[in-house]
Each structure stands twice: as C-alpha cells, then as structure tokens.
Amino acid sequence: MPSTTLVTGAARGLGASIARRLGTRGHHVIVNYRSSAADAAEVVRGIEAAGGSASSAGADVTDPSAVDGLVTGILAARGRIDTVVVNANTAPPPFAALADLSWTAFAAKVTGELAGAFHITKRVLAPMRAQGAGRIVYIGSTAADYVGGGRLAHGTAKSALATFARHVAAETARDGVSVLVVAPGAVRTPATAEILDGERGAVLARESVLGRVLEPEDVAEAVAMAADPALHAATGTTLRVDGGWSVLVGGPSS
Numbered sequence: 001m002p003s004t005t006l007v008t009g010a011a012r013g014l015g016a017s018i019a020r021r022l023g024t025r026g027h028h029v030i031v032n033y034r035s036s037a038a039d040a041a042e043v044v045r046g047i048e049a050a051g052g053s054a055s056s057a058g059a060d061v062t063d064p065s066a067v068d069g070l071v072t073g074i075l076a077a078r079g080r081i082d083t084v085v086v087n088a089n090t091a092p093p094p095f096a097a098l099a100d101l102s103w104t105a106f107a108a109k110v111t112g113e114l115a116g117a118f119h120i121t122k123r124v125l126a127p128m129r130a131q132g133a134g135r136i137v138y139i140g141s142t143a144a145d146y147v148g149g150g151r152l153a154h155g156t157a158k159s160a161l162a163t164f165a166r167h168v169a170a171e172t173a174r175d176g177v178s179v180l181v182v183a184p185g186a187v188r189t190p191a192t193a194e195i196l197d198g199e200r201g202a203v204l205a206r207e208s209v210l211g212r213v214l215e216p217e218d219v220a221e222a223v224a225m226a227a228d229p230a231l232h233a234a235t236g237t238t239l240r241v242d243g244g245w246s247v248l249v250g251g252p253s254s
C-alpha cells in the first residue's frame with residue numbers, strides 16, 4: 001500500500017508543488033485546503049494525470065474540531081496516516097519593525113503559525129504511535145535565523161515552530177515517529193510573487209550564490225526526500241533549502 005501522506009494547505013503555492021512531487025514518488029497524497037476546493041481538485045487531477053494517486057480534503061487546520069474530522073476521515077478511508085507535511089500558510093507575515101507592529105498582528109502571526117502545527121501534530125500522533133511509524137515534516141523558514149527586514153513576527157513564529165518540532169521529535173522518537181523541519185529561503189509562490197517580481201526579487205537573486213530566487217519545485221524536491229522514512233534518524237533537526245544564502249558571510253544583508 002502506498003504511503004498515505006497529508007499535505008496541509010496544498011491547493012496552491014509550495015503545498016501544491018510538494019503534493020505533486022510526493023505523488024510522483026508513489027505516495028497517496030491528501031491535498032488539504034481551507035477554501036480553495038476547485039484549486040485542490042485541480043492538484044488532485046494533475047497528480048492522477050501523472051500516474052499518481054490523490055484525493056482532496058477541506059479543513060481549516062487551525063481549528064481542532066476540523067482537524068479531528070480531517071484525520072478521522074483519512075483513517076476511515078485509508079486505515080493509516082504515514083506522513084504529514086505541515087505547510088499551510090495559516091498566518092501570512094506582517095512584515096514590520098517592532099515600532100510599527102501591533103500586538104494583535106504579532107500575536108496573530110505567532111498563534112496562527114503554531115495552531116497550524118499543534119492541532120494536526122497532536123491528532124496524528126496517536127495513530128502514528130499505534131502503527132509504530134510516522135514522519136512529520138514542518139515547513140519552517142530561514143526567517144527564523146535572520147534579523148531585520150521586518151522579519152520580527154515571522155522569524156519569531158518560525159523559530160517557535162522549529163522548537164516545537166524538536167520537542168515533538170524528542171517525545172516520539174522511541175515510538176517510531178520522526179520529525180524534520182524544512183526551512184526554505186524566499187520562494188516564488190502566489191503569496192510572494194508580487195514582492196519577488198519587483199526590486200526585492202532582484203536583490204534576493206543577487207545575494208543568492210545560485211543567482212536566482214527559489215522556485216516551489218526546489219523546495220518540493222527537498223520535502224519529498226525529507227518525507228522518506230529511511231531518514232528517520234534525521235529527527236528534530238532542520239534542513240535549510242536556501243539556495244546557498246547561509247554560505248554568505250553574515251547572511252543576506254537585506
């Protein structure tokens with residue numbers, strides 16, 4: 001039986017690319033969406049047209065009862081859940097310095113980010129423990145490591161996500177569950193296209209040793225490898241997919 005793999009927020013952007021890539025790697029992919037049912041159905045059709053297997057499932061992953069319904073449905077249909085990619089962009093960043101940041105915007109970013117990881121992780125751990133196996137991949141960000149550029153809220157939230165992942169890894173490793181964070185740099189998706197198609201994109205490309213901005217497929221390939229249970233010993237750590245930014249002395253300057 002193919003690995004049953006849930007990708008949260010997979011109707012577009014990084015999630016859609018990750019879902020497609022996992023489909024070509026033989027996973028049965030559950031394409032989760034919050035409101036974009038038609039886009040999710042299109043992702044499913046694309047996976048099937050490429051010879052893979054997929055289905056779509058709507059749920060707001062920040063809502064614990066919706067998450068319960070989502071996972072209960074997957075278990076009823078498939079009998080197990082092998083892999084979860086925690087990707088949904090539950091709290092887009094309010095890019096601003098502290099002086100210009102309201103508590104409401106900061107708290108929404110941090111709680112939204114963590115809600116998207118907390119509820120799904122808690123719900124899948126019981127079936128994964130019962131199976132004695134499971135892999136959870138969290139989509140972090142290199143924003144966790146850099147200061148400036150208005151990254152305060154986003155970086156704080158993604159740092160917290162990475163810490164959360166380390167705790168999950170420590171609590172579950174002996175039950176057969178393993179955890180990895182994949183932390184991309186800036187990637188061209190619908191969420192970032194407006195910014196990256198302008199001057200900001202030119203700066204990012206100039207400062208990357210690759211000489212270009214990352215595309216979703218770059219990250220999807222890394223996530224597909226990260227999802228491989230053969231990598232179970234790589235748990236509680238972070239795989240950076242940043243086009244080589246981290247090799248620049250002191251990191252990017254803007």
Ligand SMILES: NC(=O)c1ccc[n+]([C@@H]2O[C@H](COP(=O)([O-])OP(=O)(O)OC[C@H]3O[C@@H](n4cnc5c(N)ncnc54)[C@H](OP(=O)(O)O)[C@@H]3O)[C@@H](O)[C@H]2O)c1
Nearest residue numbers: 009012013014034035036060061088089090186187189191
């Ligand atoms: N793009 C980048 O440069 C970049 C860099 C590093 C890390 N990341 C991370 O990569 C992930 C994906 O980002 P992206 O750029 O692909 O975002 P995106 O283009 O905005 O796509 C986000 C997807 O998340 C879904 N979503 C949002 N809230 C949800 C919720 N509560 N429940 C279920 N689905 C929800 C949306 O679904 P609906 O359309 O159905 O509402 C949408 O399909 C995020 O975790 C982001 O922080 C992105």
